[in-house]
Amino acid sequence: MESNDISIWFFIGVLLTIYGAMILGYGVWEVITGNLANVVLANLHAPIWWGAIMLALGLFYGIRFRPGHEQ
C-alpha cells in the first residue's frame, strides 16, 4: 500500500474506539446510577472492562496507523 493510503488497521482502530467509548460510557452510567442490566453476572460490570479494552485497542490502532504516519 502507498504510505498516504488509509490502512485497514486505521478503520478498525476508529471503529473500536467508537464502540469502546460507547460501551464503556454505558458501563460507567450503570455503575453511577446503579441501574444494572438484567443479565447474568451483571455484577462483574463487563461493559466497563470490555469497553475499556476495546477503547485502548482502538486508540492504539487508530494512532499507530493514522493516515500519513510512517509505518
Add this chain to the structure above:
Amino acid sequence: MLDIAITSTQTGSLLSLARLSLAEGVSSLAHLAPLDIAVIAIYFAMVMWIGFYLKKRANTSEEFFMAGREMTAWIAGLSFVSANLGSLELMGWAGSAYQYGILAAHWYWIGAVPAMLFLGIVMMPFYYVSKTHSVPGYLKMRFGQGSSTVAAFSFAFMTILMSGVNMFSMALVMKVVLGWDITFSIVISSLAVAAYVALGGLRSAIFNEVLQFVLIWGGALLVPILGLIEAHGWTGLKAQIIHNFPTQDYLHMWKGLGHFNDNPMGVHWTGIVFGLGFVISFGYWTTDFLVVQRVLAANSLRSARIAPVIGSFFKMAVPFIVILPGLLALVVLHNPDGSLMHLVGEDVVSAHPGAGLHSYNEVLPLMLVRYCSPGLLGLGITALIAGFMSGMAGNVSAFAAVWTYDIYQPLINKKAPDQHYVAVGRWATILGVVVSIGAAYLVMNAKGIMDYVQALFSFFIAPLLGSILMGMFWKRGTKAGGFWGLLIGTVTSISLWAWVKEDPSALRYVALSPDAKDMAENMYRALWCFSITVIVTFVVSMFGKARPVAELNGLVYGATKLPKEEPVPFYKNEWYWATVALVLFVAINVIFW
C-alpha cells in the same frame, strides 16, 4: 463455505427454525436498546466509508479483481480465514457443539488446519507463480479451456446461489432473533454489499472481511469468558457436563470414533481423517476460489505462503467462541423455574408449539442475550450481520472475477481494453447481487431448495481437488484427462447424492457400513468422487500425449523453477510458523483426545 457444504443438517434446520417462527409469529429472542441500534448503524456507516474510500484504488482490472496484489500476509491471512467465518456457520456449529459435544471441533481443526498449511507451503507457489487470476484460470493454463469452463460455470452458478442463500438466511435469522422484517433486511444488506463491492472491488471485500473478523471476536469472545466464570472454569464445566449427562461423551474428540455407534454423530475415524480431513477440507481450502482469491491478492510469494499459515492459528482458536459456548450452554442455561434447559431439534419444537422450547441452533443468541447488556448485545448482533454481509460480499466478488476472467473474456469478448473488463466486473457485481436477491426469494418461497443448494455446492469440491492435484503434481496429466476426470468425478458425486436421496438405505453402501448416519454421507461421497476423478484423469492421460515439460513451468511440481526468496529471520519464515502450527494442532488433538 466448507461449513455450509458439510453442515446442511445444521443450517437447514436453522432455516426451518426460522420458517417455523415466521409461521407461528413467535416473539423475537432479543430486544435491542437504542445503544444497540447505534452500534449497528455505525457499522453500516463504516462499511460505506470503506467502499467509497477504496473506489479510487479500483481502476484497473488487477486492482478491482485482485486488490492490486498488495495485501500484506496478515491482511490476506485474516481475510482468508474470515471468508469462511460466516454467521450461519457460527450459529450452526455452536448448536452442533450442544448436540454432539467437542466432536464438532473436528470441523475447525482436522477439517481445516492441515489443508491450510498444505496450501501455504506446497500449493501456493504454483498458484502465485503462474499469476493466475482464479482457480478455473489455473485449470485453463494446465488442462485447457474445457476443464476451466466446467469449473468456471459450476463455480459462478453455485457462488451466486450461495450468496442468495446467505442473504435469505441473514434475513430469517434477523427475523427470529430481532423480529426484523425480511424484506427490510434483504434490501439493506444487498444495497450495502452491492455498493461497497462495486465501488472498491476485492480490496473492499477483503477490508470488510478483516473488519468482520475483529467484530466477531469483539462481539462473541465475551460469551465464553463470562460462561467459564459462571461454570467455575474448564474443570468445573467438565464436571457439570459429566454430572448432567452421565451417559453421553461430550468431551472427547477421538475416543468414540472407533465405531459408528460409539459417538452421537455416527461417524468413523476413517471418515473424519480421509473424508473430512483430506478430501473435503483440502478440496475447500485449496481449490475453492472464494478463499484462494484472498491469498492470491498477497503482495509477495512469501506473504501468499505465510497467509494461510497465519489463518490456521486463528482457525484453531475459533472453537473458543463457537464450540465452547455450545458446551457451556449444556450447564448454564436454565428454565425460569430453575430446572436445566434442554434444547431440542426443530422437529420437537414444531411438534410442541407454545411450549417455550428452544432449538439447538438458538444456542449462540441465547448465550448472547444471557450475558450481554445494551451495547454489548448490539456488538454481538453486529458481528452476526457483518458475518452474513461479508459472506455475501465474498461470494459476489469471487463471482465477478470468475465471470469476467473465465467466462466473459475467453468466451464472449477476448480482446477489450482493461477498463472494459473493470466495467464488466462492476456490472457483474451488481448483477450478482440482483440475482442473489432473486435466489433469496426463490429459497423463501420454495421449501427444500436450501437442502439442494447446499448439496449442490459439495458436488464440485472433491472432483475439483482431484483435478487440481493431478494437474499440479503429475507432469503426465493431459488436457483430455483433466477434462474427463473433472466431468466424470462431478457426475459421480451428483449420482451418489441422488442415489441416497432416492433410497436412504443406500448410505450403507456409500459409507461402507450399515451403522453410518447422515453426517458420514458427505465424507464418503467426497472420497468416492475424488478417487474416481484421479483414476479417470490418470487412465485418460495415459492414452494421450503429455505436454512438453517446458510448457509446464510455473504450473507443475518438478517442472517449475520457483523464484528464490531472500533469507529472513526465522520468525518471518513460513516453514517455521507452519511447524509451530502443526505442533499446536497435534497438541490440541491429544489434549482433547
